[in-house]
Amino acid sequence: MSQFWSELVHNLDPYVPGEQPKVNNLIKLNTNENPYPPADSVLEAIRNATDDKLKLYPDPNADLLKQRIADYFSVQRNQVFVGNGSDEVLAHAFQALLKKDKPLLFPDITYSFYPVYCGLYGIDFQTIPLDEDFAINVNDYGDQGGAIIFPNPNAPTGRLLTLKEIEKLLINNQDKVVVVDEAYIDFGGQSAISLVNQYHNLLVIQTLSKSRSLAGLRVGYAIGHADLIDGLERVKNSFNSYPMDRLAIYGAVASFDNEEAFQQSCRAIINTRETLTDKLQSLGFKVIPSTANFVFASHPDFSAEQIAQKLREKAIIVRYFNKPRINEFLRITIGNNDENAALCTALSEIITS
Amino acid sequence: MSQFWSELVHNLDPYVPGEQPKVNNLIKLNTNENPYPPADSVLEAIRNATDDKLKLYPDPNADLLKQRIADYFSVQRNQVFVGNGSDEVLAHAFQALLKKDKPLLFPDITYSFYPVYCGLYGIDFQTIPLDEDFAINVNDYGDQGGAIIFPNPNAPTGRLLTLKEIEKLLINNQDKVVVVDEAYIDFGGQSAISLVNQYHNLLVIQTLSKSRSLAGLRVGYAIGHADLIDGLERVKNSFNSYPMDRLAIYGAVASFDNEEAFQQSCRAIINTRETLTDKLQSLGFKVIPSTANFVFASHPDFSAEQIAQKLREKAIIVRYFNKPRINEFLRITIGNNDENAALCTALSEIITS
Incomplete structure (x- = not known):
């Protein structure tokens, strides 16, 4: 105090x-x-990037990494945002896209950082109870909210929503941003990235910390319509021009190169x-x-x-x-x-x- | 749009x-x-830290690095804040310490990120003209403001304020936070870090991007009274738990080890x-x-x-x-x-x- x-x-x-x-x-x-x-090829790529060029600022747009991620998921580079871990990407998304006149909706049991971001940015929120089996019911998310966020699979429950259920949610809420936080999607779920070109209100966030064994490198990303990404870029460029260091850029690229x-x-x-x-x-x-x-x-x-x-x-x-x-x-x-x-x-x- | x-x-x-x-x-x-x-010893330390432990989250408090910086400047560890480049440290300082009822004061010619942060956090500001020789006159900073920030030496002018002038400013404004942004201090200036134990309203921010040849690694830090640092930590821990990746922590420590x-x-x-x-x-x-x-x-x-x-x-x-x-x-x-x-x-x- x-x-x-x-x-x-x-x-x-x-x-x-x-x-x-x-x-x-x-x-x-x-x-x-x-x-x-992490794969040896990832460690090797980081060691190779550990050179005299560390004296220079990294590319503020991290285009090399954005392009690699865009190619991997078959989207355009301007549909990709990258940040210092998915927590930073989430923070920018809360400030850029989830602060609306109506409250933000998320499950009552979920990633406990969501209400913290709301406190940081003065975002009004309303929690929607999971059902008694800890499942999200997409029909519970409706007109009362200004935007929606949830992890899929949810944390800390591990329960998955199918792509069909997510599509239903997107159709029912076309006037609201829906953020799907896919930190754990690679362990058996189906990513909603396949829906971003169809639903311009959808932002999908992923991380290299879990399925790619790189929690220590701090890399996360978001994929969505170019307008959503542009909103994130505007906030990021008002906060920190160079959040991705040289080593994170090269290590992350190498991870996507080793399927x-x-x-x-x-x-x-x-x-x-x-x-x-x-x-x-x-x-x-x-x-x-x-x-x-x-x-x-x-x-x-x-x-x-x-x-x-x-x-x-x-x-x-x-x-x-x-x-x-x-x-x-x-x-x-x-x-x-x-x-x-x-x-x-x-x-x-x-x-x- | x-x-x-x-x-x-x-x-x-x-x-x-x-x-x-x-x-x-x-x-x-x-x-x-x-x-x-960067020194070979710094590159070597980063390469050595590029190992299997990248699968783990880094220490969210980066205590190893904070302690090294604290030792270097003869302050306590709880007087040190670290971030993903000094731009991130500055961003948190604007939100945590520089948003007050009265406007923030900074020079009319200065680091052009300052008004951008004000836009991001809704901070009212007032610019104080440099004199005709582009010097800051500390007597121009007074009761009209709620907090003060300036780079020393100033950017893009390169002009330095002496420690005596900074102390005068601190004495005249003991009710306001004064942030001295010392990105360029190591090229001939005298750091105000020596004053932090005496003036509890002083926060000094430095970076490894310029004098330590590590712009590509993204490391900055702030030093001040433990209460000011605690304010920064509270914002940081509401934004991103792990802003410092494993490699940045080890590389930065090695830089302070090679005087x-x-x-x-x-x-x-x-x-x-x-x-x-x-x-x-x-x-x-x-x-x-x-x-x-x-x-x-x-x-x-x-x-x-x-x-x-x-x-x-x-x-x-x-x-x-x-x-x-x-x-x-x-x-x-x-x-x-x-x-x-x-x-x-x-x-x-x-x-x-």
């Missing part, structure tokens, strides 16, 4: 990211990182997710059907908070949210096979002890 | 950064980059600046006394715009601002000795042709 703060600062309720512990030898299943490392490594790690994670889901169910957990690189699970006989605490004593960390409706659930990131086996053993011990 | 934009977006007047041309073999003296490459390379390139630039200033004066230019890695110069007999155009025909680019009071000046970045010699030859040809 300080007399020198702007009035806004006093009222902020900042986002609290998952813990990034500084001790080693933990099994870290709390922030939905990819258990597999095989990308597909392989997605497949491995999907397989482990199915194994883990079976095991959790055999231990008596209720597991929400997940299309993400995490599962959301609760146990009828054990408190989620206590399980999380006991896992931590065994050097395994998962995410627990002390919030209404979900305070009996754990969000567990899908690790590699060894991490998964260790988790299952630990959970068995906790449940049967 | 789009029906989907927030009202704000229609009214933005985004910043236009200096050109980053995509052709080679240009002598690029238009964006105040350092002509000398010799840093001092050497600063000295070389200062020497070249003096050589260039003499040469320009001998060609009839008026040169504003500079403490930056650029000079600001005009010629009584030749239009600045035309000189810039003729230099471009000779593959040398400098910065020309078509703005009141400075439209007869060129801002010329200090290059290395070869670039400087080529520039002087080209200017001689243009002036004597």
